[in-house]
Amino acid sequence: xxxxxxxxxxxxxxxxxxxxxxxxxxxxxxxxxxxxxxxxxxxxxxxxxxxxxxxxxxxxxxxxxxxxxxxxxxxxxxxxxxxxxxxxxxxxxxxxxxxxxxxxxxxxxxxxxxxxxxxxxxxxxxxxxxxxxxxxxxxxxxxxxxxxxxxxxxxxxxxxxxxxxxxxxxxxxxxxxxxxxxxxxxxxxxxxxxxxxxxxxxxxxxxxxxxxxxxxxxxxxxxxxxxxxxxxxxxxxxxxxxxxxxxxxxxx
Amino acid sequence: xxxxxxxxxxxxxxxxxxxxxxxxxxxxxxxxxxxxxxxxxxxxxxxxxxxxxxxxxxxxxxxxxxxxxxxxxxxxxxxxxxxxxxxxxxxxxxxxxxxxxxxxxxxx
Numbered sequence: 001x002x003x004x005x006x007x008x009x010x011x012x013x014x015x016x017x018x019x020x021x022x023x024x025x026x027x028x029x030x031x032x033x034x035x036x037x038x039x040x041x042x043x044x045x046x047x048x049x050x051x052x053x054x055x056x057x058x059x060x061x062x063x064x065x066x067x068x069x070x071x072x073x074x075x076x077x078x079x080x081x082x083x084x085x086x087x088x089x090x091x092x093x094x095x096x097x098x099x100x101x102x103x104x105x106x107x108x109x110x111x112x113x114x115x116x117x118x119x120x121x122x123x124x125x126x127x128x129x130x131x132x133x134x135x136x137x138x139x140x141x142x143x144x145x146x147x148x149x150x151x152x153x154x155x156x157x158x159x160x161x162x163x164x165x166x167x168x169x170x171x172x173x174x175x176x177x178x179x180x181x182x183x184x185x186x187x188x189x190x191x192x193x194x195x196x197x198x199x200x201x202x203x204x205x206x207x208x209x210x211x212x213x214x215x216x217x218x219x220x221x222x223x224x225x226x227x228x229x230x231x232x233x234x235x236x237x238x239x240x241x242x243x244x245x246x247x248x249x250x251x252x
Numbered sequence: 253x254x255x256x257x258x259x260x261x262x263x264x265x266x267x268x269x270x271x272x273x274x275x276x277x278x279x280x281x282x283x284x285x286x287x288x289x290x291x292x293x294x295x296x297x298x299x300x301x302x303x304x305x306x307x308x309x310x311x312x313x314x315x316x317x318x319x320x321x322x323x324x325x326x327x328x329x330x331x332x333x334x335x336x337x338x339x340x341x342x343x344x345x346x347x348x349x350x351x352x353x354x355x356x357x358x359x360x
Contacts, residue, residue: 041350045343052339056330063332066269082271089274093254093299104325106256106300156272163273170300170327173343177319180346187350 004204008211016208020201027193034186037099041179048176051169058162065155072149081148091167096175101182103175106167256299261286266304266331275302283311290314294324304331309338319346 006012069078091106260270264279271277276298278289286307293301305328308315318326319342328339 038351045347048343049340052343059330062269063266063330066265066332070265078268082268089258089276090255091258091300093256102322104299104323106325152272155269159269159273166302166327166329167300170325173327174325176343177346178322180350181320183350
């Protein structure tokens with residue numbers, strides 16, 4: 001029970017009533033929003049977990065291959081091989097709207113670009129009549145094949161396989177996080193409306209109505225009292241007049 | 253359609269291979285340095301940053317900050333020393349925060 005400090009008059013009462021209406025409507029809307037957010041969140045969080053497990057598995061494969069590569073080659077060879085390529089990797093980015101939460105949506109660049117890049121670096125192998133699929137896989141390796149052992153190739157290929165899942169994980173995980181934030185924000189709002197604002201408004205409105213009724217009653221009693229006093233005075237005057245008249249007639 | 257750059261941050265052993273597929277790599281093992289780097293990268297149009305779990309686990313503030321921001325997207329990846337399950341525990345945390353109970357672990 002917490003009554004706000006407002007003047008108990010009709011103006012305030014009307015204002016508070018309107019505020020209560022708005023608060024109730026907002027509460028209902030926010031509750032609906034929270035429920036829907038929760039529904040979407042639950043769907044996505046399961047997916048997130050599965051995807052994370054998948055990515056961890058794929059990257060374990062990569063890490064194991066990398067350890068093998070390190071075992072068979074000196075560090076410098078690996079480093080120089082890997083730094084030979086250029087870092088031109090980029091992702092395409094869109095934004096998506098999930099329940100008015102803007103989430104990023106990454107996707108791998110169109111395969112056309114990769115193919116073009118592949119052709120440029122690997123025309124030689126293709127002309128040698130190497131199987132198309134195989135050459136495509138190999139073309140994505142940034143280094144020359146001489147001097148580098150196959151273990152590193154395995155690691156890089158494992159990483160390439162993991163990449164789509166990693167991008168997908170990035171989408172899902174960011175969405176999960178942003179949704180979680182939005183849910184906790186919405187829930188706070190719903191709770192503060194439900195447990196604080198609406199009861200407070202109701203209490204205040206009740207207390208104002210009671211105060212006003214009390215004033216009304218006080219006014220009535222005061223009027224009655226005044227009326228009584230006036231009547232009494234009138235009666236007294238009339239009695240005096242009557243007595244005077246009686247006295248005069250008796251004397252005559 | 254916007255185009256965003258991608259970076260990987262982590263200890264050299266775990267992240268070096270990402271060079272092999274053309275992703276920019278920043279090898280470091282100090283979480284303070286890493287959080288500075290992420291800040292720097294986010295100003296430089298890097299939209300997607302992968303960070304190794306063991307680095308993020310040493311400074312929880314990093315993920316706390318970037319999980320609330322719209323961009324950049326910072327995603328944890330396991331390092332070669334094993335996952336340490338930091339990413340999963342963060343996921344459980346956010347579930348707990350949103351739903352009020354951690355139903356992911358109840359399943360298990």
